[in-house]
Amino acid sequence: MKEQVISSPINEKAVLVGLITPRQSELKANEYLAELAFLADTAGAETVRTFLQRLDYPNPRTFVGKGKLEEIKTYVDDNDVAMVIFDDDLTVKQVANIERELGVKVLDRTSLILDIFAKRAQTANARTQVELAQYQYLLPRLTRMWTHLERQRGGIGMRGPGETQIETDRRIILDKISRLKAELVAIDRQKSMQRKNRGKLTRVALVGYTNVGKSTLMNLLSKSEVFAENKLFATLDTTVRKVIIDNLPFLLTDTVGFIRKLPTHLVDSFKSTLDEVRDADLLVHVVDISHPNFEEQIEVVDKTLREVCDGADKPMILAFNKIDAFTYKPKDEDDLTPRTRENVSLDELKTSWMARVNDNCVFISARKGINIDELKQKIYEKAREIHIARFPYNDFLYQKYDEDVD
Numbered sequence: 001m002k003e004q005v006i007s008s009p010i011n012e013k014a015v016l017v018g019l020i021t022p023r024q025s026e027l028k029a030n031e032y033l034a035e036l037a038f039l040a041d042t043a044g045a046e047t048v049r050t051f052l053q054r055l056d057y058p059n060p061r062t063f064v065g066k067g068k069l070e071e072i073k074t075y076v077d078d079n080d081v082a083m084v085i086f087d088d089d090l091t092v093k094q095v096a097n098i099e100r101e102l103g104v105k106v107l108d109r110t111s112l113i114l115d116i117f118a119k120r121a122q123t124a125n126a127r128t129q130v131e132l133a134q135y136q137y138l139l140p141r142l143t144r145m146w147t148h149l150e151r152q153r154g155g156i157g158m159r160g161p162g163e164t165q166i167e168t169d170r171r172i173i174l175d176k177i178s179r180l181k182a183e184l185v186a187i188d189r190q191k192s193m194q195r196k197n198r199g200k201l202t203r204v205a206l207v208g209y210t211n212v213g214k215s216t217l218m219n220l221l222s223k224s225e226v227f228a229e230n231k232l233f234a235t236l237d238t239t240v241r242k243v244i245i246d247n248l249p250f251l252l253t254d255t256v257g258f259i260r261k262l263p264t265h266l267v268d269s270f271k272s273t274l275d276e277v278r279d280a281d282l283l284v285h286v287v288d289i290s291h292p293n294f295e296e297q298i299e300v301v302d303k304t305l306r307e308v309c310d311g312a313d314k315p316m317i318l319a320f321n322k323i324d325a326f327t328y329k330p331k332d333e334d335d336l337t338p339r340t341r342e343n344v345s346l347d348e349l350k351t352s353w354m355a356r357v358n359d360n361c362v363f364i365s366a367r368k369g370i371n372i373d374e375l376k377q378k379i380y381e382k383a384r385e386i387h388i389a390r391f392p393y394n395d396f397l398y399q400k401y402d403e404d405v406d
Contacts, residue, residue: 012082014045015072017064019088020054029087031293035260036087036109038211043116045083049075062097063090073102085112088261092141109261110137125187132180133266135173191275200391201242202250202383205280207305209297210257212288213321217366218254221376238276245380247396248387253280258304260296274308281386283316284379289349289363290325292341315386317360317378324365 018033020026029052037047053068062069063086072084083105084098090108098106114137117130206214218224222241239254253276277283285301287294305314323346331343344352346363354361362378364371387396 011044011046013048013080014040015076015081015084016040016047016050017072017084017086018050018052019058019064020052021058022056026052026054032087032260036085036112039109039112039116040085043112043119045085048079048081051075058088060091061094062101063088063094069098069101076102076104083107085109095141110266113259113262113266125191128180128183128187132177132184135177135180139170139173139177188275202248202282202387202390203253203280204243204250204282204284204379204383205253205255205277206284206286207255207277207301208257208286209288209301210259212257212286212291212297213366214257214286215254217284217286217319217321217364218252220366220369220372222252240276245376245383248380248384250383250387253277258301260300262304277305278309280314281390282379282382283314284319284375285316286319286321288322289320289346290322290327294320315382317362317375317382318354319375320354320361320363321366323363323370324368 016033016036018029018036020029024032033050033052037050040047051064051068051072053064055065059065064072075081076084081104084102085107087109089110090098090106095106095108114130114134117126118134121127121130206218208214218239218241222243224239224241238256241252243250243252255274255277283305285298287298291297326346328345329342330345331337331339350363360378360382362371362375364375366372
């Protein structure tokens with residue numbers, strides 16, 4: 001099931017399409033399209049143009065209006081565009097109608113993410129999870145794949161093979177889904193045993209939005225060589241390393257990054273991966289402070305964590321990464337227009353709402369190594385408290401006589 005969407009190494013030209021609705025402003029729609037363009041680039045596609053349309057709700061037949069679809073078709077035909085990517089999930093009928101009108105490959109956000117997942121998965125665990133998610137996505141879309149066969153319409157002489165073939169494929173896919181779920185149960189059992197066998201060590205997990213620098217920070221703290229790249233979903237496989245800070249050994253886990261509009265079944269497929277987060281004693285929430293919408297990314301991660309951890313509040317450190325890439329535009333003294341986020345400096349951000357979580361907040365640059373010692377100290381203090389509470393009779397690597405240890 002590897003041949004999901006984009007398998008060609010040659011960059012294909014792509015057009016992106018989004019909507020401005022009463023629930024999604026133009027600014028927000030442009031932000032989502034910028035993220036979609038990054039996803040397309042990660043998958044190997046070259047974004048040549050974006051289209052936005054203002055509608056009260058998506059057109060149930062073609063997602064966008066008739067006029068906008070004709071405008072997209074004209075551009076696609078004139079510029080040799082290979083695919084059109086929509087920022088939201090499309091129904092089976094919408095995909096079929098749009099493909100018939102445009103005559104090119106049509107993808108939605110979920111199919112694009114699934115293709116990236118298929119390219120990035122390295123271990124048997126990740127490949128099984130991705131394959132399950134692909135089949136679950138494919139199951140309701142089988143009808144579209146058999147339009148070249150005669151459909152069953154009723155009446156004498158009108159009973160074609162298409163319906164039978166669809167039913168056969170549906171049965172095959174359901175069998176594969178059942179098999180993959182059974183494999184994931186076995187993998188989950190094995191992972192659970194591995195976690196139990198890790199001994200009396202505090203577990204620290206790096207969490208955060210995708211492409212915020214978790215793997216780079218993992219490499220810095222653990223002195224390992226976890227794959228890190230300036231692409232979305234560079235990490236799909238959790239990596240666990242034993243790290244020692246001062247006299248305290250603990251386990252550090254690099255996890256899969258979260259993203260907006262991630263389908264529920266995709267989250268469910270990564271249950272065994274997210275179990276690492278659920279079983280962690282301390283979370284280090286890495287945030288890309290150079291991103292203009294980092295606060296919304298924090299909300300997305302917090303919401304997902306509440307779902308993963310069943311609402312449990314875990315001790316957390318906020319690590320605002322990429323301070324070396326942070327930029328802002330100072331306002332002129334005679335400029336009377338309202339201030340926006342791009343006019344706020346890093347020092348002002350530090351004294352905003354972040355000041356209320358100052359004890360659990362640190363500003364770093366994993367790439368430049370800025371303030372890493374401060375982050376290590378915060379991790380040490382939090383992990384040490386947890387270690388003493390959970391393992392009161394477990395000695396540290398060596399005794400520090402300048403502090404009291406119960």
